[in-house]
Amino acid sequence: MRLPCPLCGERDLREFYYQGAAVSLTRPDPDAGADAWADYVHLRENLPGDLEEMWHHAQGCGAWLVVTRNTATHVVKGAKLAMDTKRADTKRADTKGART
Numbered sequence: 657m658r659l660p661c662p663l664c665g666e667r668d669l670r671e672f673y674y675q676g677a678a679v680s681l682t683r684p685d686p687d688a689g690a691d692a693w694a695d696y697v698h699l700r701e702n703l704p705g706d707l708e709e710m711w712h713h714a715q716g717c718g719a720w721l722v723v724t725r726n727t728a729t730h731v732v733k734g735a736k737l738a739m740d741t742k743r744a745d746t747k748r749a750d751t752k753g754a755r756t
């Protein structure tokens with residue numbers, strides 16, 4: 657399997673470290689409560705289909721990526737830099753907060 661790093665291009669899977677589903681980008685607030693933190697740490701949907709996953713290009717540029725991969729077929733549909741994804745989410749949250 658090859659993964660498309662946005663900075664390096666397509667690279668062999670062995671250059672990457674797999675962290676799991678990209679739930680780390682939606683971390684609860686520190687005071688969200690024990691139930692929210694337990695869900696965040698332990699619960700995963702684990703359904704077949706497209707899933708956003710965190711991959712670290714450890715043997716390449718060192719970037720953290722959000723890779724969209726179909727868990728049933730292993731087809732990789734794309735990858736983006738995690739820092740760009742987090743910034744986009746923060747901007748959306750800021751925009752929502754401005755409206756209320």
Ligand SMILES: [Zn+2]
Nearest residue numbers: 661664713717
């Ligand atoms: Zn890279």
